[in-house]
Amino acid sequence: xxxxxxxxxxxxxxxxxxxxxxxxxxxxxxxxxxxxxxxxxxxxxxxxxxxxxxxxxxxxxxxxxxxxxxxxxxxxxxxxxxxxxxxxxxxxxxxxxxxxxxxxxxxxxxxxxxxxxxxxxxxxxxxxxxxxxxxxxxxxxxxxxxxxxxxxxxxxxxxxxxxxxxxxxxxxxxxxxxxxxxxxxxxxxxxxxxxxxxxxxxxxxxxxxxxxxxxxxxxxxxxxxxxxxxxxxxxxxxxxxxxxxxxxxxxxxxxxxxxxxxxxxxxxxxxxxxxxxxxxxxxxxxxxxxxxxxxxxxxxxxxxxxxxxxxxxxxxxxxxxxxxxxxxxxxxxxxxxxxxxxxxx
Amino acid sequence: xxxxxxxxxxxxxxxxxxxxxxxxxxxxxxxxxxxxxxxxxxxxxxxxxxxxxxxxxxxxxxxxxxxxxxxxxxxxxxxxxxxxxxxxxxxxxxxxxxxxxxxxxxxxxxxxxxxxxxxxxxxxxxxxxxxxxxxxxxxxxxxxxxxxxxxxxxxxxxxxxxxxxxxxxxxxxxxxxxxxxxxxxxxxxxxxxxxxxxxxxxxxxxxxxxxxxxxxxxxxxxxxxxxxxxxxxxxxxxxxxxxxxxxxxxxxxxxxxxxxxxxxxxxxxxxxxxxxxxxxxxxxxx
Numbered sequence: 001x002x003x004x005x006x007x008x009x010x011x012x013x014x015x016x017x018x019x020x021x022x023x024x025x026x027x028x029x030x031x032x033x034x035x036x037x038x039x040x041x042x043x044x045x046x047x048x049x050x051x052x053x054x055x056x057x058x059x060x061x062x063x064x065x066x067x068x069x070x071x072x073x074x075x076x077x078x079x080x081x082x083x084x085x086x087x088x089x090x091x092x093x094x095x096x097x098x099x100x101x102x103x104x105x106x107x108x109x110x111x112x113x114x115x116x117x118x119x120x121x122x123x124x125x126x127x128x129x130x131x132x133x134x135x136x137x138x139x140x141x142x143x144x145x146x147x148x149x150x151x152x153x154x155x156x157x158x159x160x161x162x163x164x165x166x167x168x169x170x171x172x173x174x175x176x177x178x179x180x181x182x183x184x185x186x187x188x189x190x191x192x193x194x195x196x197x198x199x200x201x202x203x204x205x206x207x208x209x210x211x212x213x214x215x216x217x218x219x220x221x222x223x224x225x226x227x228x229x230x231x232x233x234x235x236x237x238x239x240x241x242x243x244x245x246x247x248x249x250x251x252x253x254x255x256x257x258x259x260x261x262x263x264x265x266x267x268x269x270x271x272x273x274x275x276x277x278x279x280x281x282x283x284x285x286x287x288x289x290x291x292x293x294x295x296x297x298x299x300x301x302x303x304x305x306x307x308x309x310x311x312x313x314x315x316x317x318x319x320x321x322x323x324x325x326x327x328x329x330x331x332x333x334x335x336x337x338x339x340x341x342x343x344x345x
Numbered sequence: 346x347x348x349x350x351x352x353x354x355x356x357x358x359x360x361x362x363x364x365x366x367x368x369x370x371x372x373x374x375x376x377x378x379x380x381x382x383x384x385x386x387x388x389x390x391x392x393x394x395x396x397x398x399x400x401x402x403x404x405x406x407x408x409x410x411x412x413x414x415x416x417x418x419x420x421x422x423x424x425x426x427x428x429x430x431x432x433x434x435x436x437x438x439x440x441x442x443x444x445x446x447x448x449x450x451x452x453x454x455x456x457x458x459x460x461x462x463x464x465x466x467x468x469x470x471x472x473x474x475x476x477x478x479x480x481x482x483x484x485x486x487x488x489x490x491x492x493x494x495x496x497x498x499x500x501x502x503x504x505x506x507x508x509x510x511x512x513x514x515x516x517x518x519x520x521x522x523x524x525x526x527x528x529x530x531x532x533x534x535x536x537x538x539x540x541x542x543x544x545x546x547x548x549x550x551x552x553x554x555x556x557x558x559x560x561x562x563x564x565x566x567x568x569x570x571x572x573x574x575x576x577x578x579x580x581x582x583x584x585x586x587x588x589x590x591x592x593x594x595x596x597x598x599x600x601x602x603x604x605x606x607x608x609x610x611x612x613x614x615x616x617x618x619x620x621x622x623x624x625x626x627x628x629x630x631x
Contacts, residue, residue, distance in 0.1 A: 061444070108624060117383055117443050121574055122623050128571055129616045136609035250567065254455055257448070293463050300456025307448040308433050 005319075007189045010268050014185065017272055018178045025170060035166040039238050041279040042173045046231045047252070048259040048271030049180050054224035056265040057188065057196040058217050060106055061116050063249065064123040065256050067130030068225050069232025070247030072098045074134065074141060076233040077149050077242055087151030087233070095230035101126075102225020103218055110217040127249050134244035146243030149236065173234055177272075180227060185268060187223070192216065254303065261306050264313020273314050350483035355604045356597065361489035361558065363596020364496030368551030369569060370576030370588035371503070372544040378520050378583040380537045382434060382446035386426075388569030389457040390545050391552030394419045395561045396461060398553060399469045408473060416549050423545025426453065427538045435534065454567060461563045468560035471553065492554040499550060500589060503543075507585070516540060520583070548573075575619035 004010070021042065028034035047065055054060045062068075075094035080087040105126070109119050135144045154168045161168070187193060195216045198206040207213050236242045245251065255278060263274025281302075285295045369387060376384045394415045401411035430453065434445045475487030507513040518526040519533045526533055552569070555561060579595060580587030595615060602611035 061447075112624075115443070116440060117447070118623065120447060121383075121578060122620065124571065124574065125578075125616050125619050125623070129613060129620070132609065132612050132616065136613070250455065250458075254451070294459065296462065297456055297459025300452050300454070300459050303452030303455060304430065304449050307445060307452065308430075 004188065004267075007185060010185050010189075011182070013269055014178060014181045017181070017269060018174065021174045021177070022171070025167060029167075030164075032164065032166045035164070035170050036238065037279065037283060039166070039170045039173055041275050042170070042177050043231060043235050043238060044255060044259055044279060045272045045275035046173070046177050046180055047228060047235075047256045048263065048275060049177075049184055050224045050227035050231065051256055051260055052265065052267075052271055053184065053187065053227070054102070054106075054220050056260065057193075057200065058106075058220040059116055059200055060109065060217060060221060060224075061120040062102070062105075062123050062221075062224065063120050063253055064127035064130065065228055066247040066249055066252030067127040068098045068101065068228040069235055069252060070130055070134055070244065071101065072229030072232030073236035073242055073247070075229070077151050077236065078140065080151055086153070091152075091230065091233055094233060095226050098229025098232070099222045099226030102228075103222040105225075106218045106221025107214065109221075110214040124249065127253070131244060131248055134247065141242075141244070144244055146241055146245075148240060149242050150240050151233075152237050169234075169238060173238070176231070176234065181268060181272075183223075188266075188268075192219070196220065254299065258299065258303055258306060261311060262314060264315035264317075265311075267313060267315040270313050270315040277314065353480075353483040354485055355600055357485045357489045357493070358558075359597035359600030360593065361486070361492040361496075361554070361596070362600055363593035364492050365551050365555045365592075366572055366576050366596050367496065367500065367589045367592025368547050368554065369573035370580055370592045371500070371585055372548035372551065373573045373577045374580070374582060374585055374588045375540050375544040375547070377577065378585075379516070379540050380431070380435065380446075381443050382431060382450070383443065383574075384541075384544065385447060385450040385570050385574075386453040386457065387544070387548045387573050388571075389454045389461075389566040390419055390423065390548045391555070391569050392561055392563060392566040393422065393457065393461065394549030394552040395469060395471065395556040396465050396563075398471055398556070399465075402471065408471060411471070412553055415553065416546055419549035420542050420546045423542045424538070426545075427541040431537070431541060435537070454570065458563055458566060465563055468562040469556065470560045471556040473557040486558070488557045492557065495550070495554060499547070503547070504585075512536075512539065572615075575615060578619045579622045 005013075021038075024038055025035055047069065051062060051065055054062050072094050075097055076087050076090050079090040079094065083090070105119075105123060108114075109122065114122070134141050152169075154165045154172070158165045158168045188196070195206070195211050198209070198211055199213055199216060203213055232247070235246070239246065259274035259278045260271060261274070262277055263270030263272065281298075282295075285291050285298060291298070369391065372387050372390075373384055376382050397418045398408075398411040398415035401414045402408060406414075430449050431446075434442060434449055437445055473488045473491060475491055478485045478487050478490060507517060515526065515531045516536050516539070518529070518531055519536045523533050526536075548569075552561065555569075576588055576591045576595065580589070580591030595618065598618070599611050599615055602614050
């Protein structure tokens with residue numbers, strides 16, 4: 001059922017990733033452009049990890065990642081403004097609010113036995129409601145023009161260490177990524193992971209051996225949505241601007257889905273690898289003058305090709321190649337597994 | 346004070362919008378009912394049709410010629426999509442096929458958007474100059490009346506096709522029982538192609554009737570798709586009658602909400618209606 005490497009191997013990999021990201025800005029130190037690109041990359045990876053928990057592990061296709069992230073950002077910023085307190089204080093409540101939205105959706109969906117199509121349509125509709133509210137509730141959100149915003153003051157740290165605020169923010173999101181990845185590892189290597197696998201494999205069978213399907217799906221929904229809301233706040237902080245346009249379906253969900261599938265559903269490092277590849281392509285396309293106007297088209301084509309031919313993801317393919325060449329021992333729990341034939345459904 | 350004649354005018358415009366919604370909903374319903382593929386690119390098909398028609402009109406042709414050329418073009422495009430993308434999707438079964446359908450058509454939408462925006466950067470309307478019609482003191486939009494007429498004729502023809510012809514009956518067989526259909530010699534794949542092409546044409550027509558009243562941009566495509574989804578949710582994703590009823594009903598609701606409380610709230614009402622229906626009776630569409 002599970003083909004994942006042992007906890008120890010995965011934890012080591014995460015630390016390796018942490019080290020790589022910690023060193024990444026050094027060659028480009030001082031270039032705020034590259035620091036932005038790197039931070040953007042990490043944030044996209046984070047969103048993909050969150051979606052991996054709900055979609056990858058419990059088959060709940062949330063198509064309102066952008067909406068939830070936006071809700072997290074708007075709620076954090078607006079309540080901080082209204083109450084006149086630091087956004088650090090409103091961040092968690094805002095994320096919990098997002099988590100509760102995810103929890104409600106998952107609970108209803110699990111209770112009523114929604115198929116994956118129903119969940120995707122439901123969440124897509126919610127996404128559009130969110131976007132509509134962000135744009136339409138002009139008095140509160142300042143409509144489609146958004147507003148510049150730099151909540152989370154990082155000045156203190158920045159001046160103490162003597163580096164730019166952008167760099168501090170970057171290391172902050174890297175820290176968030178490492179913590180999230182460890183949370184993810186803890187989750188899938190615990191009884192939750194086992195339950196998730198069982199539910200995905202056969203929901204009725206899982207139910208019959210005493211797994212509370214509704215409970216596990218709801219928990220996954222809460223964790224996923226909570227993380228998305230939290231990341232959303234940092235997303236807006238990174239661009240220093242809250243704009244409804246940056247939280248739409250086409251701006252967020254499509255990218256995050258591509259990232260997750262390219263990297264590999266249900267893998268720990270898939271979201272990170274996927275984000276690296278996708279952001280690299282993004283940067284290449286926007287730097288090449290003659291390709292810029294074709295960016296969207298290329299992404300669309302990429303989405304089609306990936307889903308038709310490449311649902312297994314880079315991480316899984318790479319791991320198998322390495323094992324085939326004897327460059328990596330399998331390191332699997334109980335030597336179980338065998339090739340995953342289901343790819344990523 | 347709102348007069349009865351004003352309300353009548355709103356109702357007629359609402360019906361016209363309803364026809365547009367019904368056509369999109371029918372487009373989605375046909376394909377999902379038959380092949381379990383949720384065509385998220387349906388809005389892009391509608392927009393594509395409008396754009397082709399615009400090009401033909403700008404080349405100096407009449408509106409009818411433009412509409413015909415555009416519908417032929419979108420039908421041909423539908424055929425290409427069916428032969429390529431959908432053939433790959435139909436290789437898998439069950440839930441996997443559904444997911445694959447969602448993602449490939451989503452990719453197609455993004456691809457089409459990305460390509461079209463390069464050639465059609467602004468907003469386009471089709472010139473249907475029929476002025477207004479006075480009816481017992483009420484001033485009705487001529488184009489709305491034309492749209493309603495077209496809608497009734499086309500949807501009527503569609504029903505006649507499904508109920509009356511052999512091909513239509515074969516289609517309904519596949520709707521109900523794919524294996525049974527196979528046993529009596531109906532090739533489900535061929536029927537699926539036919540229906541997909543038909544749904545592309547129907548959606549294309551939807552785009553055309555929308556464009557005689559309002560401007561269409563490339564970005565409208567995704568919005569159209571969500572409208573289509575809402576209609577199919579409210580009407581039941583496998584029921585044509587449901588799709589048409591839901592389309593007309595929500596068209597009216599939207600237009601009246603638009604008139605009384607403004608477009609932003611109207612859109613939210615539309616989405617909320619879909620969510621509520623989804624929560625109240627999901628069995629209708631699964």
